[in-house]
Amino acid sequence: IGSRHVSVGEVVSPGQPMFRLVASDRVKFRGQVPERYLRDVATDALAELVSTAFPEPFAAKVARVSPAIDVQTRSFEVEVEAANLEGRLKPGSFMLARIKTGTKADATFVPESAILQFAGVQRVFSVRDGKVVEHRVRLGTPERGMRELLDGLQGVDSVIDRPRGLSSGMAVRVAADGGG
Incomplete structure (x- = not known):
């Protein structure tokens, strides 16, 4: 449970969130990659997630590459996933992803x-x-x-x-x- 939005005995309405559940065994990173690297980034490419909280990087892989370029930023979105069985990485943390391109x-x-x-x-x-x-x-x-x-x-x-x-x-x- 990431957060609780109601207290015991409180009346709730249909559709009102009561809890925010967080699955922390895997983490997902979303980031923007400049368009010039489009040909180098592919789904299942090896990657690393780097956190300022830990000296060592975490093994990861590219789970998704956006099919479109953002015309404003000239970049595309990637999703990188990493196993987090020990729960060391926290959802919402600032991270940097390094994608192996060859x-x-x-x-x-x-x-x-x-x-x-x-x-x-x-x-x-x-x-x-x-x-x-x-x-x-x-x-x-x-x-x-x-x-x-x-x-x-x-x-x-x-x-x-x-x-x-x-x-x-x-x-x-x-x-x-x-x-x-």
Whole structure:
């Protein structure tokens, strides 16, 4: 019972709600997905529900994809469902859904902490011959502290983490593994 709308001995009218029943063994998330992802999202696709109340995501799947695009928002609705047998997730909670849309075997990711952004330009830095090299990059959407590298870092094996205060051409020494 989620809530009670009447008290013992109270007179009720036909159709008047007395209780609100909540089935909490499964939770359903409804959200909007931008139109550009329409071809990537399908019923039964694997997903995760993320709650600010818990550090770990909850396994889920796409239960329904709307057959229409909202012309105002240029997005479509999806319903994502997850088992909630322990009752940890509460109906009405704020959640974020991540829908698995496929994998790329050759995708390269960089940590968000390695990215500097200024005036709308995203940059990462590497070291070549003991000098800092700046790279303008194009990045994908963030995921778990990482960003997919879409363009701009060909032939580079590693990037500088937390490059604040560095600029292209500065002389640097690469520390041994473990920050030593």
